[in-house]
Amino acid sequence: MTADAGRTADSEGRGRTRRVRWAAGGAVVLALVLAGAATFAFARGDGESGVPAADSADAGFARDMAVHHQQAVEMSFIVRDRTDDEDVRRLAYDIANTQANQRGMLLGWLDLWELPKVAPGGAGPMAWMGGDSEKHGDHAGHGGQGASAMPGMATKDELKRLGALRGEEAEVFFLQLMTDHHKGGVSMAGACVSLCAVPVEKRLAKGMVEGQQSELGLMRDMLDARGAKPRS
Known part of the structure; x- marks a missing residue:
């Protein structure tokens, strides 16, 4: 060649x-x-129910749970700086990390669906649950917010008190607040499992129920170890 x-x-x-x-x-x-x-297409719901309406359970759950999760993240960061207990700090880190990621997904879906992050028509929190909101008002917290507020949310005074405590007192109050918060979150996520139409969102809500129920058991044991009990 x-x-x-x-x-x-x-x-x-x-x-x-x-x-x-x-x-x-x-x-x-x-x-x-x-x-x-x-x-x-899957996240939008195309091929099944289409893009959710602004007043749908899918959109309402995404909006309300994003706010609910934000407070859990806030409380977790507060207690992290108020205790040296590794078990409490580890739990707070897990809650903050998990719920921040889930919050990002919920807000991302609202962007994907091109829906507002504020309820339309001045509707208050939990309006997407309809008549079921009263049924799930048992865990509305201890701040007198009533069944119309998102269940389990801590009040501003409670957050301020948590920020003023240290050591075991901070640990106990955090565990009590987060227990209320998780009970409310489980109620909201369980309602989405029943009412939401977008499959991927229903699966996320089911995962929230399972994960937070597991953490409720852990927090009950942690309170017991400190000679304390949940508030409700």
Whole structure:
């Protein structure tokens, strides 16, 4: 084979390699695009119930639980700086990390659905539950917020008190507040499992119920170890 022929063969070989790589790369990009489109459609609910309405259970749960989770994250950060107990600090970290991630998902879905993060028409918290909101008002907390407020939410005075405590007193009050908070969260997530229409959101809500019920048992044991009990 002459030098020119060799160079021609090498060039043709490199050309075939580039074409194969281009085709393979294009297939990967296409697969990612299709997967992304499927995920987009799945989260939107396309093919089943369409994009949720602004006053739907799906949108209402996403809005209210995002606010509910934000307070859990706030309380977890408060107690982290008020105790040296590793078990309480570890629980606070787990709650903050989990609920911050879930909150991001809920707000992301509202953006995906192009829905407002504030209830339409001046509707208050829990309006998406309809008549069920009163049934789930048992865990509305101890601040006199009533059944119309999101269940389990701590009051401003309670958050201020938590920030003023230290050591075991802070640990006990945090565990009591978070127990109320989780009970309320379980009520809200359980209602979404029953009322929401978007499958991926229903699965997230079911996971919230299971995860927070497990943490309720752990917090009950931690309170018992400190000679204390849940408030309700």
